Amino acid sequence: MKLPVDPPVEPMLAKSVPQIPTDAGMTYEPKWDGFRCIVFRDGDEVELASRGGKTLTRYFPDVVAQARRQLPTRCAVDGEIIIIRRDGPDGRPRLDFDRLSQRIHPAASRVRMLAETTPADFVAFDLLAIDDESLMDQPYPVRRARLTAALAKVAPPIHVTQVTSDVDTARRWFEIFEGAGLDGLIAKGADLPYAPGKRLMFKVKHTRTADVVVAGFRWHKSGPVVGSLLLGLYDDAGVLHHVGVCASFTAARRAELVEELAPYRENVTGHPWTHGDHSAGQRIPGGQSRWSGGKNLEWEALRPELVAEVGYDAMEDDRFRHTARFLRWRPDRDPRSCTYDQLDRPVRYDVDEVLRGDPAATPEGTVR
Template sequence: MQLPINPPVEPMLAKSVAELPTGAGMTYEPKWDGYRCIVFRDGDEVELASRGGKTLTRYFPEVIEQVRRQLPARCVVDGELIVIRRDGPDGGPRLDFDLLGQRIHPAASRVSMLAEKTPADFVAFDLLAYGDEALLDQPYHRRRERLLAALADVVPPVHVTPVTADEATARRWFEIFEGAGLDGLIAKPADLPYDPGKRLMFKVKHTRTADVVVAGFRWHKSGPVVGSLLLGLYEGDLLHHVGVSASFTAARRAELLDELAPYRGDVAGHPWIHGDHTSGQRIPGGLSRWSGTKNLEWEPLRPELVVEVGYDAMEGDRFRHTARFIRWRPDRDPRSCEYAQLDRPVRFDVDQVLAGDPAPTA
């Protein structure tokens, strides 16, 4: 592969901000919830590089085929791999991060099967090289113009992300695109060069809070202190494991162990010790292909503690990402911590998002 930019290249990143950035020339685009992927193509040679520099090439043969069909013969394109679920129980189509995660599998036969059953789309949002020309030093608005010209004829499952410079449109997108499984918005200054690995863009994500039951914990690898709290929500009489809260300082991990101590005994009737996946209950599991050799054993706690946590979104019936510890809620009855409290976005069609500006103007 002989391109003006060759792998490995760290993608340019975004820093989190609480409010939508504004200013002359600022543009906004959807934040896709998938795998960040830089595509390198030199003729028939194609490499799909992940954010961490690891190759994704062997896991997405159908994307390789589409790159050869639709992208310029020599180019480097930054974008996102996504999987769209079209047969969801509560409407669709929408992004499905769980289905995307299942695509990373060591068995070639399963990779081939999943490429057919749950094919990935590629959403392009930046052009880093074209032909023999590197574009990293060019301002973003020029790279966007070059991207639109280079990918003018692509058709699904290859897309160019929609972009708007209108603040009001961006705010509409932020409100409604979440219902299609998207993650928020990315804001880019017009004159922004592409600086690999640097957080020069901005991202705005949804933030919410929920009161959840603390029904267990995992030890931290550094020693006998708390690594993460295991969180639960009730659905009728079933307590489901919905995620973890884990970002604590070393001092706070030690304090948490003392705070949890009164709840570590008399757990014979714990709802997860006797839980059953076959009944539809989510319970903490052991090792998986995603965790590798990481120890996921956990310690049960009597489900009597309630904590308020911050979260950005749900993935099905669990938190999509690690929840943020806010405060203990001794005033809350654990059995009142149900799914009904959660703020669920209105469903929205991801195909409309990919088609351009589908947001209603009401």
């Protein structure tokens, strides 16, 4: 390519903060839950670059085609590749990271099939270069103005993310957009240049806790220590579902867990997962997933009598979206009380309205 900014370029990153920053001149935008991607276009040549210099080009021919059709002839645009699910149980369109992850497949035939059956959208939120001009040293408001001008005529599945400089609007977005599958908020300072690989932006994500049943574990690949705890929740019918794992432990803590779990490995009979029925809708561990590949998915059953408090950020249908964080044991809790009812379920929201900049969610003061 002959752009003033050519791949690979490491995306600018964000630092996690517990609260929404309110510094003067701060700009806020939704945090999209997808694959970060810088689209480089020079005529018919298009490259989709992700973090770490990896390419996404071969996996998303549909995004490449839309970039050729709608983006400026010579440009570098930072954004997010997303997939919108429109056949959910409540009928509201929302982001679907599961289906997005399934797009990463080694077989070219399957890549083509998925591009047709689960096409992706691209949400633009920064402009690095256009024509012969690099904008990376320009402050963010300048880049934003150039982005909106350059992409003024794009149509779905290409979008320009909405932004606001009003903190009250940002707080409302943080609350309601989660129901459309979004991750939280991104905050950018007024004088922010584009600094590849630097954590100069801020991100605010939802954090919650839940009491869960620890009903199994997996051994760590390094040896006879605990690798992860398998977590469960009961539904209204009293069925225990596998909802996720805790896995981030120090080496010393992994060894300690072997001793702590030992009593619960004894006399395990009639375990609800070893005798469970996945075909009947029960979620049980051990099944292949988009992440499993060639991983060993064998697991050890524990009597479902241990309760732990864990931290989590969001739910994906009926399981934890990401690996949960172990906080503490809860010997005071009855395992049967660990139900889905305790979870904070966000109000469902239409992701199309987020992409359109729906007036009901965008009061006066919002910057487009």
